[in-house]
Amino acid sequence: MTAPVTSSAPLTDAAAPAIRIEGLHKSFGPREVLRGIDLEVHAGEVVCVVGPSGSGKSTLLRCVNLLEQPTAGTVRVLGTEVTHPDVDIDAVRAHVGMVFQSFNLFAHRSVLENCTIAQRTVLRRPRAEAERVARENLARVGLADRVDALPAQLSGGQQQRVAIARALSMDPALMLFDEPTSALDPELVGDVLGVMRDLAEGGMTMLVVTHEMAFAREVADRVVFMDDGLVVEQGPPEQVIGAPTHERTRTFLRRVL
Ligand code: ADP
Ligand code: MG
DSSP states (O other), X not given: OOOOOOTTSTTOOTTSOSEEEEEEEEEETTEEEEEEEEEEEOXXXXXXXXXXXXXXXXXXXXXXXXXXXXXXXXXXXXXXXXXXXXXXXXXXXXXXXXXXXXXXOOTTSOHHHHHHHHHHHTSOOOHHHHXXXXXXXXXXXXXXXXXXXXXXXXXXXXXXXXHXXXXXXXXXXXXXXXXXXXXXXXXXXXXXHHHHHHHHHTTOEEEEEOSXXXXXXXXXXXXXXXXXXXXXXXXXXXXXXXXXXXXXXXXXXXXXX
């Protein structure tokens, strides 16, 4: 049994960065896929992580909420060290929204139920409150009129927006996105990016792995270029995307731009 957590649980250290990663290494067997990462994300910041396939972007994101156990280094989220052996990781995860490439919705539950289940089980919100919060967030992502639909009745872009509304319904302090538009048909990408842009403008703290360079350029406060398990360079988008200093960044951008 996990104890109920509320979004007002005394977890957040307001002075601490939202995420502080120091000396992070991760190996799968003999293969070291993260080779010493240092990264901070501050409250209200939007940080986009870009880089070639296989460079360790997803593994980095998954280490933030311990979906992967780091091999070495420390990861702090909202002031709590999640790499500490005694961490209550469920309490931390309750404050961290995560949106994946695959939407992972419950196929046999309505859109509304998909957005209320975790509120009720994790936050122990009463049904009426959970439904009110879910409807608010579904309206925010443009799906107020689809609350009774099943996921299969929606387009991929709509399903991803439900996944975002579901995460927002937990009142997260920060959001992690792992290539949220990569599985979508091209004509559906814009709506999802539009929702993410609105979130960013609303001040949400976001760490976003993406191949959408136009989005990164327009929305990110900072762009982090990763290659082969290392942060090669980071800085404002006009610097990293507009005038990269490293050859590996230039090579990558030539391929994707
Ligand atoms: P990216 O998201 O940048 O494409 P990943 O973090 O998914 O990169 O993967 C980095 C490397 O780690 C890849 O070579 C991948 O095959 C490997 N990898 C990722 N997850 C696992 C795993 N669970 N077991 C073994 N190897 C993995
Ligand atoms: Mg990935």
